[in-house]
Amino acid sequence: MGTNMKYGDLIQFEQIESVIQLLDAGRPDEAKKLVATYVISDDMAERISKLMVPQLSFDDSVDHKGVLIVGNYGTGKSHLMSVLSLVAEDAAYAPMIRHPKVAEAVASIAGKFKVLRIEVGGLEMPLRQVITQQLERFLDKLGVSYSFPPADQELNNKESLEEMMAAFHEVYPDQGLLLVVDEFLEYLQSRKDNELIRDLAILRQIGEVTKHLKFRFVAGVQEAIFDSVRFQHVADSMRRVNERFTQILIDRQDVSFVVSARLLKKTADQQNKIREYLTPFAKFYGSMNERMDEYVRLFPVHPDYLKTFEQIHFTEKRGALKTIEAAMLAILDQEVPADKPLFISYESFWNTIKANSVLRADPNIKEVMRVSEVLESRVQQAFTRPAYKPMALRVINALAVHRLTTGGDIHIPIGPTAAELRDALCLFQPGVEDMPGDPAENLLSMVQTVMREVLKTVNGQFISKAPDTEQYYLDLKKDIDYDAQIEKRAEALSDDALDRAYYSAIKALMECSDDLRYPGFQIWQYQVEWQERRVERMGYLFFGAPNDRPTAQPERDFYIYFIQPFDRPKFSDANLADEVFFRLKSPDEDYKRYLSQYAAALDLASTASGGAKAVYLSKAQDSLRSMSKWLQEKQMTAFEVTYQGKTKTLQDWAKGVSLRERARLGPEERINFRDVVNIVSGLALGQRFADIAPEYPTFSVLVTEANRKQLVGNALRALAGGTRTKDAVAILDALELLDGDRVDPANSRYAQEVLSRLKAKGHGQVLNRNELLSGSSDIEYFAPIKYRLEPDLLVTVLGGLVYSGDLVLSITGDKIDSGKLAQLAERSLEELKQFKHVEAPKEINLAVLRALFELFDLPSGLAQKASQGDTEPVIKLQEKVSAQVARMLKAGSDLQQGKLGFWGQNLLREEEAKDWYARLDSLKKFTESLTPYNTVGKLKNLRVTPDDLDSQKKNLEILAAVERLLELVADLGGTASYLSQAEMVLPTEHPWVKQAEAARKALQDKLSQDRTAEHASEYRQTLGQLKKDYITAYIASHSKARLGVAEDKTRNALRRDERLLALRVLAGVSLMPTSQLTAFEESLNGLKSCSSLDEPTLVTAAVCPHCQFRPSAEQLELIPAANRLHKLDDDLDELLANWQQTLLENLEDPFTQDSLGLLPAASKKLIDAFLTSRKLPDPMTTEFANAVQEALSGLEKIAVKGDEIKQALLQGGSPATPDDLRKRFDALISDRSKGKDATKLRFVIE
Secondary structure (H helix, E strand, O other): OEEEEEHHHHOEEOOOOOOOOHHHHHOHHHHHHHHHOOOOOHHHHHHHHHHHHHHHOOOOOOOOOEEEEEOOOOOOHHHHHHHHHHHHHOHHHHHHOOOHHHHHHHHHOOOOEEEEEEEOOOOOOOHHHHHHHHHHHHHHHOOOOOOOOOHHHOOOHHHHHHHHHHHHHHHOOOOEEEEEEEOHHHHHHOOOHHHHHHHHHHHHHHHHHOOOOOEEEEEEEOOOHHHOHHHHHHHHHHHHHHOOEEEEEOOHHHHHHHHHHHHEEOOHHHHHHHHHHHHHHHOOOOOOOOOHHHHHHHOOEOHHHHHHHHOOOOOOOOOHHHHHHHHHHHHOOOEEEOOOOOOEOHHHHHHHHHOOHHHHOOHHHHHHHHHHHHHHHHHHHHOOOHHHHHHHHHHHHHHHHHHOOOOOOOOOOOOOEHHHHHHHOOOOOOOHHHOOOOHHHHHHHHHHHHHHHHHHHOOOOOEEEEOOOOEEEEOOOOOOOHHHHHHHHHHOOOHHHHHHHHHHHHHHHOOOOOOOOOOOOOEEEEEEEEOOOOEEEEEEEEEOOHHHOOOOOOOOOOEEEEOOOOOOOOOOOOOOOOEEEEEEOOOOHHHHHHHHHHHHHHHHHHHOOHHHHHHHHHHHHHHHHHHHHHHHHHHHHHEEEEEOOEEEEHHHHOOOOOHHHHOOOOOOOOOOHHHHHHHHHHHHHHHHHHHHOOOOOOOOOOEOOOOHHHHHHHHHHHHOOOOOOHHHHHHHHHOOOEEOOEEOHHHOHHHHHHHHHHHHOOOOOOEEHHHOEEEOOOOEEEOOOOOOEOHHHHHHHHHHHHHOOOOEEEEOOEEEOHHHOHHHHHOOHHHHHOOOEEEOOOOOOHHHHHHHHHHOOOOOHHHHHHHOOOOHHHHHHHHHHHHHHHHHHHHHHHHHOOOOEEOOEEOOOHHHHHHHHHHHHHHHHHHHOOOOOOOHHHHOOOOOOHHHHHHHHHHHHHHHHHHHHHHHHHHHHHHHHHHHHHHHHOOOOOHHHHHHHHHHHHHHHHHHHOOOOOOHHHHHHHHHHHHHHHHHHHHHHHHHHEEOHHHHHHHHHHHOOHHHHHHHHHOOOOOOOHHHHHHHHHHHHHOEEOOOOOHHHHHHOOOOOOOOOOOOOOOOOOOOHHHHHHHHHHHHHHHHHHHHHHHHHHHOOHHHHHHHOOOOHHHHHHHHHHHHHOOOOOOOOHHHHHHHHHHOOOOEEEEEOHHHHHHHHOOOOOOOOHHHHHHHHHHHHHHHHOOOOHHHEEEEEO
16 A cells, blocks of 8 residues: 655755865866865854864964864765865855855955865875875975975974975965875784884874964865774874864764755645655654654654764775665655555665675675675565564664664674664564554564564574663574584483583572582571561571582581482482472473483583573573473472471462462562562461470561671660661560560560579679570570570670660670660671670769759759669759759850850950850760660769769859840840940030940940859839930930921921012022022021820831931031021022122122113013112012013123132232232132133122
């Protein structure tokens, strides 16, 4: 079924020039085409504009170096060099570049160079000779005369290049010289070591001269030569060249961009059709959905094709583009199939390789081809699933191609996984879409089936699968038929060999180590769970019969025997309670086959080496897996278990028992052979364990050999004061050391047994280790017949008795009593298990205990009660300790945080504060050291001397002093803080500020003497009075500086006063001294009003919240605000009178009189009326002001500032004679009147 679409309908196919020769750029007809057809991705554009162009430019800020363009065959390396060199040579090519960013970037180099292009592949002469000869010829053509010295006479290559550029610049002063070299890697690879070192020296020198000359060097290479293993032998020379070269990489993305943008160009409609075609198939592949844009852009080429292609190292210059082009030409007229996604994927390249005679001659390819032909013919003839045969053949081709991508090593064991084959080849099997479940997983299982069938068909030859990575690869040396070898060996195996193999398999299934304690015997220490007590018991697992086992090993709790199934031994079963026998009843043919294959494969592996050994071991593993599976299914009936003469199958032993539950398996976990053996052995031996240790503890968590050290460690850490974990509780509880949450060994039979043994020794005697533990050094128990406790559990019991103060534990170098419990956690379990002896603690020291109770304000009679075994004193002491520690923590913390500061100063000097803190710390440590003494028994070990108590008594006094001072500071701090603010509000010269400073000093002096704060009420009174005085002083200042309600009304009336309005109108007359009016209005507006402040407000805030009055920040007037307001009223009268007089004088001036006749009649009338009445009109009108302005317009106003007059009069110094002053004043007037008619001038003093 087809889609009725052909591949040609979905692509704007455009063929690409097969191989671009750099030298084509020298032909004008080719040149335009080269530039116009160069496709550039955004990434590539970024590299060209940011790396390449700056290196070619003449910009001095760039560290110029030589340039290497790195890209595989067919990646467009020569094309890029051609395009850049053409633009550098002729600016006309720049606009033809298709990428705008590059077109813009190359403007800085366009047309700036003369370009010499050379190809050096196949040349045999030294690099210096190639370059100098080519340059000489080129310069000659350009009309530049220069010859390099012969190589044997050359003193300095760099100087020669400098001289050459000097000669070049004489003819072309503004141009640079660009040398472009192609096929450079081919040339370097052909050179012998000694020649190569000389060539690299020249190359380095070229890189160095580009730094300061307008000479540029660009070369194309197939791989990054500085990192290449091919040049390791000249690594040092390479490193030095590297320092003077920049590498610009063309990578796969650039090639894929060219493929999609040129070769496989598509319209939007074509892209939509491809997307619609591919979308239904995307769910079958790992990342097609996420990479859909890439799949559409490159369709019908699979995106992974280029990745794989790039990894193939060929000797022939055959580019990816050309190969894709050929593949495309072949399918343009082919219909796109509707029922599967069909791409050009990398396995199709195998046919291209097979058809190429040059490639077939390559020894690696020849070897891969030989193997792939064998595999192909086997699949063609013997593949058992015809429907899958096309997929199988594609996979073989893919593995053949992949074999050539591993860096030249065709034997390395790596290849694609089944999932990678599915995705990279877009493998598909019609019908998979109808299967339920995950489509991608369904298709993957089909591919895995095909891979298994292929391996089966070729009998394991030539294809291998790496077990850890699931990768398939062609294994070119795997040409032995391993299965046949195994079958042959299996037929000749003896019963003894089969038994050995059986044991080998059981050893693996039972997870036994290779570390045998008794060489020559297959015996292991082994643990089986005693299920009733949830603990593992120690015994032995032995392969063989009882009469074969070694006798040297120490006795333990049980033996489990696996008896040989083929060469059965003869022995008499004594029906012992500690022996369990496992027999494989009658192995069926399947099991025998798996076992004999396993034995044969192991046997062959022991004599094989390398790859063959790995195959045999892998085959052995497969057989072992088959045996495991067989056991999984048949073990319950195939094995018989004999205990004390009773023989039953595993199934019968396990009747009525949930094996999964006993094995503690999750719902997803499968029970294995070892679990079944362990559980059934435990069931059989349960009574045996109860008989030998009837009073052994019962645990709430499973205690195993693997975890018991950790569990016991947790229990000991809990006794030492650490966290009481669930594990710790499980151990302490099982040993009966807990009474609820409290550690109390009084009810523990194990603890009481220890104490009764100690008591039996008599007063003052010790109980030695060997009187508590018996047995050999390997296996010791406490009370072996009754409790059978191991040494680690005994140590935990002893730890509980130390904790309760009933015992002192003596270990190497120390004695652990209840005061040294930390040792239980700090010493290793091994050290504790090797304890020396235990002893009773000393008696209580009554005198010290009395003093201790008194120190903490407790009745001293409690000491007597404690000595009689009463627990009340202990409880009271611990309560006091807790409360005391909390007090000390708070006091110490407050002291450290500087909370003993008062009114801006610390009450304690620095040394004193440090001393007090140290004393509090000492008191805290002492008090905390009493925490462990929480039982009467522990008080016997109290480590406190009368001297300790004396020094701590003094420290307690310090604690009380700190607390009292903190209380005082908290009490007075609010007022002091208020006063600190108040001091900043009033001016520094204010009497109250002086009063406050004196009071503070006096108060701080008193406080520094009064450590007990007994005069607190006096301090409170002083501060209270000071605050009252401040409020009084502030309100007085406030009243003086602010207007009240009535004055505020007066000020507002003054703002609207007719006199002020008249002056504002007259200010329009240019002759008027307007600065006087401005000053008046500023004074009026500068008066602030506030009538809301009262005393209660100032009790909480030091500043008026309504007007924020701060005397210290305002310019205070001597006269109260109300008086200043009255004065301003008088000033206004005076100002108006002055301005009236000024107008009269100027209007009556003879000069003005002459011009009055020229005024319009209305204006003249207004002026005449004023001159007659000698009073300003009321109300004042703008008409009058305009008339005056017009009348006085002939006069010129000269404003003089008061400061100017003062400066002029002081010119020449002071004191001065009247004449001097007169002259100085005249000089000022003359200066300001210069060039003007004095009769028309009017001076206004601002």
